[in-house]
Amino acid sequence: MTTTTDRTEADTVSVDAIIDALYDVISGxxxxxxxDRMRALFLPGARLIPSAPLTEHHPGGQPxxxxxxxxxxxxxxxxxxxYEAEIARRxxxxxAVVHAMSTYESRLTPDGAPVIRGVNSIQLLHKDGRWWVVTILWDEESxxxxxxARYLPPA
Known part of the structure; x- marks a missing residue:
């Protein structure tokens, strides 16, 4: 049986693992x-900042x-x-500091057509033997x- 501690360790062991976990935990x-898995990825005090309105109650730009x-x-x-998936990363x-520009596609079904594409600017910190998300700031394509092109997969 996988425990929360085991999952957190697996999710935070590397830059790839924590970014994969970010996309996996929001999808479904x-x-x-x-x-709880999502919370375990973030350093206490971490911030998520959508540049555009997130919902009708969130104006965008607000941490x-x-x-x-x-x-x-x-x-x-x-x-x-x-369902959200990373399609490219710089x-x-x-x-101990990583900045990842992570391009994503969002879908309404796992294999459906993308309904949103954008770029997440993700800041990570390696501390206490693991990776932590410090900030995610993102914007959508229009x-x-x-x-x-530099943020898209090679053609």
Whole structure:
């Protein structure tokens, strides 16, 4: 049996593991996600900052801690499936600090067409023998703002 501690260790052992866990924990059919798993990825005081409105109650540009983010998205995830996956990443590292520009696609079904694409700017910290999410700031692609080629998978 996998315990929460085992899962947290596996989710935070590497940069790849923690970013994979970020996308995995938010994805799924309608209903609750494993929000304890999500919380375990974030350094206390970490922030999630959508550049555009997240919901009708969130104006965008406003930092949220993990619990406020969960409270904001939980009602939507209760009634709508949501699957998000990384399609490309550019990573810079200096010591214990990593900055990842992680391009994503969001779908309503696991194999459906993307309904949203965007880029997550993810800051990570290696501390206490594991990786922590410190900040996620993201923006969505639009006609006026296409994702630059450098953030897309090679053609």
């Amino acid at each position: 059919p309608p209903g609750d996600r494993d929000f 949220l801690d993990c619990d406020a983010f969960i409270a904001e998205i939980r009602p939507l995830l209760q009634v709508q499936s949501f 990573t810079e590292r200096f010591g 006609e006026q703002q296409p994702i630059p």
